[in-house]
Amino acid sequence: MISEDLYCSFCARLLDKTLIQGVERPTCLKCRRVIYYDPKLAVTVVIEVNDKVIMVKRAVDPGKGLWGFPGGYVNRGERVEDGAAREVNEETGLIVIIDRLIGLFSEPNDPIVLAVYSGHKVGGCLNSDSIEVMDVEGFSLNHLPPLAFERDLSILETWKKRKSL
Ligand SMILES: [Zn+2]
Known part of the structure; x- marks a missing residue:
């Protein structure tokens, strides 16, 4: 990887x-x-549209065929929030405003540090141009699809807590 x-x-x-x-x-x-x-910085964004969270079906490993939040790697020199909005647009077709940092997620021996943001839709429509994504859809929290990363459940928990603050 x-x-x-x-x-x-x-x-x-x-x-x-x-x-x-x-x-x-x-x-x-x-x-x-x-x-x-150095660690490598990745971003992912939780976007809620009509009480559903936007997820993408991954076309690449790890987790090919399973679902996760849109996101990807931040480019060197890129503002992190801009990278987050860019990845969301590439993978979902949505134009989003990044709202707040949900948290930073990292694990021992994992080179990737994941910055998780919440965001909201201001334009675009669900449509993926990315070769890394085979489908994009909104899911209600009690009907989530098979997830690529177990981590996404704790991301959702943290997001729900932050949202109610
Ligand atoms: Zn040498």
């Missing part, structure tokens, strides 16, 4: 692994350089 470098980006030597403070890290033994990877 997220690949790590095989070769040193300075001298092109094949990287070794060394144990640095209990963690195996790619290391160039020639440059004596240790590589520390």
